[in-house]
Amino acid sequence: MKHIQMKTFRTVALLLSMTLFSKGYSQDEAALVPFQPGGVQIFFYETMKTDLKRAYLDNAEAMDAFTTLFNTPGFYDQLGGIEVTSASSPSGRRATNERLSEGRAQALVDYLLQTYPQVNPALISKDAKVVDIDEFKSVVETELEFPGRASVQALLNNNLDENTLLTRLAGLPPNVVEYLRLNLYPKVQYARVRILKKPDPPAPPPPPDNDLRGLYLRTNTLELLALTPSLGVEYRPTDNLGILLNGAWAGWDFGKNKVNEETGLSVWDSNAWKWWHLSPQVRYYLGSTYQLYVGGEFTIGEFNFKKTQGKFLGGGVVAGYQFKLADKLFLDCGLGLGALSFNTIEEYLTDGYVDENGQPSSSGTHLRVERKKDRLWFGPTNAFVTLSYKLF
Numbered sequence: 066m067k068h069i070q071m072k073t074f075r076t077v078a079l080l081l082s083m084t085l086f087s088k089g090y091s092q093d094e095a096a097l098v099p100f101q102p103g104g105v106q107i108f109f110y111e112t113m114k115t116d117l118k119r120a121y122l123d124n125a126e127a128m129d130a131f132t133t134l135f136n137t138p139g140f141y142d143q144l145g146g147i148e149v150t151s152a153s154s155p156s157g158r159r160a161t162n163e164r165l166s167e168g169r170a171q172a173l174v175d176y177l178l179q180t181y182p183q184v185n186p187a188l189i190s191k192d193a194k195v196v197d198i199d200e201f202k203s204v205v206e207t208e209l210e211f212p213g214r215a216s217v218q219a220l221l222n223n224n225l226d227e228n229t230l231l232t233r234l235a236g237l238p239p240n241v242v243e244y245l246r247l248n249l250y251p252k253v254q255y256a257r258v259r260i261l262k263k264p265d266p267p268a269p270p271p272p273p274d275n276d277l278r279g280l281y282l283r284t285n286t287l288e289l290l291a292l293t294p295s296l297g298v299e300y301r302p303t304d305n306l307g308i309l310l311n312g313a314w315a316g317w318d319f320g321k322n323k324v325n326e327e328t329g330l331s332v333w334d335s336n337a338w339k340w341w342h343l344s345p346q347v348r349y350y351l352g353s354t355y356q357l358y359v360g361g362e363f364t365i366g367e368f369n370f371k372k373t374q375g376k377f378l379g380g381g382v383v384a385g386y387q388f389k390l391a392d393k394l395f396l397d398c399g400l401g402l403g404a405l406s407f408n409t410i411e412e413y414l415t416d417g418y419v420d421e422n423g424q425p426s427s428s429g430t431h432l433r434v435e436r437k438k439d440r441l442w443f444g445p446t447n448a449f450v451t452l453s454y455k456l457f
Contacts (some may be wrong), residue, residue, distance in 0.1 A: 104260040106130055108173060112154070112251065113161075115168030117176050122251075134260065135181045145263035147189045149173050152197035154250035155231050156242075159195060165254075166193040173256040196227060197253055204252045211248065213241030277304045277355055280456045283397070285449045288313045292338065299453065304355050309346040311449075315339055337374075342366030344447065346383060359384045362401050362447060375437075379405035381446050393455040401447030408439040 106127040108117060119125045134140065151170035153162035170193045177184060202221050205214070220233050235242065283297035297311035317338040348360025363380040381403010388396040 104134070104262075106258050108256045108258070109251065110165075110169050110254045110256070112246075112254065113165065115165055115172050117169075117172045117256075131177075131180075131258075131260075135184075141183050143262045144184070144188060144260070146261040147177065147184065148192070148259040148261065149189065149256060150192045150194065150197075150259075151256040152194040152200060152253055154246075154254050155196045155198070155201055155234055156246060156250055159228070159231070162195045163193070166195055169193075169254075169256045173258060177258075196231065198227065198230065200253050200255075201249070204249050208249060212244050213237055216241065217245070277301055277350075277455075281395075281453045282456055283309070283311065283451050283453045285311065285313065285451045287448060287450050291315075292317060293340070297451070305350050307346075307348045307350065307358070307360070309344075309348065311344045311346065312342065314341040336371055337369045340366060340368040340370070342377075348383065350387075356387045356389075357385075358387065358399075362403070364405070364446065375407055376409050377405050377407045379403060379442075379446060383447065385449075387453070395453040395455075397449065397451040397453050399447075399449050399451075400445060402444065403446045405442045405446050406439065407442065 108124050108127055109122045110117070111121060117124065119128055149170050151166045151173070153165040153169075170191045174189055174191060177189065178186060198221070205217055205221060208214070216237060217234070220230060225233065234245070237245075278301050281299040281301070283299055285295040285297070288295035293313045293315040295311070295313040297309060299307050299309040301307045315338055318336065319338065320336040342364055343366065344362055344364040346360055346362040348358045350356070350358045360383050361380065362383050363378075365378040367376050368374060381401050383399055383401040385397060385399020388398070390396055
């Protein structure tokens with residue numbers, strides 16, 4: 066009958082241990098999880114003994130389970146650790162129980178290393194408890210009837226420190242102490258082994274968005290530094306091909322009012338910084354990373370700088386390199402070489418007046434001072450350090 070009770074307890078304890086030990090590991094504990102099934106086994110020891118006996122209670126069953134587990138193909142490749150936890154009974158002197166608990170843990174470690182020499186000793190950790198109060202509480206709860214059960218439960222529920230609890234248990238009536246010694250204390254004279262497997266490798270990060278096809282929004286930081294708002298778009302139907310339209314516009318005038326000495330009229334002395342351009346471009350990206358590119362560009366625009374205005378158009382070749390700053394953000398550095406034709410160039414004065422608010426009147430007219438010859442420029446036609454963001 067006693068053996069049947071122990072076997073029932075062992076089954077319940079194993080199921081409870083495997084359930085508890087398979088949940089909630091933190092990264093600090095390396096997230097090791099028990100091998101299932103057979104990854105948790107409990108070994109029992111005789112009172113006041115530290116040697117591990119196969120024939121004692123169900124130790125043979127636990128040893129056979131480990132034999133099956135350790136001989137599983139690929140077991141040692143997955144082995145991440147072996148935790149050995151031992152405890153003594155809540156009776157006797159603390160120094161004696163401490164020695165018994167440490168001896169039982171070491172006996173089990175020696176058994177594992179002798180029986181399975183492939184085990185790396187560095188993977189084994191020991192935790193020798195003097196008394197496992199929580200385990201003893203579980204044993205009392207599963208033992209529904211025994212002499213003094215109410216008194217024992219009352220002591221366990223009073224949250225007493227370990228020394229006080231052991232003293233109170235030893236002071237119970239002799240028949241209760243004897244029953245605990247013979248029937249319940251052997252159930253907490255144990256060593257529990259938990260075989261841990263290596264955690265699964267972390268999932269790889271999601272691959273970066275290497276599909277360069279899509280629509281991009283662009284702005285040239287060099288034009289922004291020149292007080293010229295810049296905006297452009299690029300459509301890439303393939304990784305290699307880019308079709309762009311870049312544009313910029315500035316409409317500043319830093320002039321001031323000036324009195325015409327001959328007419329006495331107040332006129333606006335222009336100091337303009339006004340210009341715009343549109344620049345369609347086609348480029349071809351080279352290599353396996355599609356960062357280096359070459360292409361062609363056409364440019365058209367008008368300018369009005371410090372009383373000189375005109376139009377320009379031209380084009381040429383462009384080349385550059387695109388750096389990837391983030392998943393969808395790029396830095397595009399390039400240079401254009403070709404020809405620009407400047408025409409309808411003239412210098413002018415502004416005749417007119419200012420209104421009561423000090424603003425130049427829209428009725429003021431530009432008076433041409435000089436019509437200049439058209440010019441043709443060969444050389445750099447464009448430079449850009451452009452931020453490009455992939456919209457979709």
